[in-house]
Amino acid sequence: AQKITQTQPGMFVQEKEAVTLDCTYDTSDPSYGLFWYKQPSSGEMIFLIYQGSYDQQNATEGRYSLNFQKARKSANLVISASQLGDSAMYFCAMWHLGGGFKTIFGAGTRLFVKA
Amino acid sequence: NAGVTQTPKFQVLKTGQSMTLQCAQDMNHNSMYWYRQDPGMGLRLIYYSASEGTTDKGEVPNGYNVSRLNKREFSLRLESAAPSQTSVYFCASSEPGQGKGEQFFGPGTRLTVL
Numbered sequence: 741a742q743k744i745t746q747t748q749p750g751m752f753v754q755e756k757e758a759v760t761l762d763c764t765y766d767t768s769d770p771s772y773g774l775f776w777y778k779q780p781s782s783g784e785m786i787f788l789i790y791q792g793s794y795d796q797q798n799a800t801e802g803r804y805s806l807n808f809q810k811a812r813k814s815a816n817l818v819i820s821a822s823q824l825g826d827s828a829m830y831f832c833a834m835w836h837l838g839g840g841f842k843t844i845f846g847a848g849t850r851l852f853v854k855a
Numbered sequence: 856n857a858g859v860t861q862t863p864k865f866q867v868l869k870t871g872q873s874m875t876l877q878c879a880q881d882m883n884h885n886s887m888y889w890y891r892q893d894p895g896m897g898l899r900l901i902y903y904s905a906s907e908g909t910t911d912k913g914e915v916p917n918g919y920n921v922s923r924l925n926k927r928e929f930s931l932r933l934e935s936a937a938p939s940q941t942s943v944y945f946c947a948s949s950e951p952g953q954g955k956g957e958q959f960f961g962p963g964t965r966l967t968v969l
Contacts, residue, residue, distance in 0.1 A: 790955035841951040845898040
């Protein structure tokens, strides 16, 4: 069975510092994709970054980067230079080819950025 | 482009009542999804539709039915609402294989079952 695990219910970071949010996944399918989404207190879901299982390099999108360690089955999100507006829930998600692109989500990590 | 729209935004039901949550997307996506999000939790997949004419169960399908009416619309029906179905419901769509294949979400429906 496919599974996403986020073990940090809450994280604190000082403004302008970097923070890493952990995500581990479990799948036996060699073809899969990993996503990170942000959910501010207003409730909408915002796509941040994507990593495909065959991508050779770690994905980056502005201040967001994905530390993809395939052998360890981890896909941690790194936010550099944290801003107050980064305070939100962050969800890791995964689809796998054998599942018809059905996407499952982790339980999320709430990030608090301190001024 | 409106993206993904959901109606209603809020709904209060009594136990045993039925209702249908509507979802529509204008991005010509093949795949559509229904999730529920309970307080402080992640999203759990209820049903999804990989393409028009197909639907499949997700992690928590019990108590729900879906209809993929056409490529644009994907509705979720609660036949006999229960308090355990109090949640925020999100509809999403995506086009796997196009770009990053990320999901685009609607604004959510906040449902309370008394």
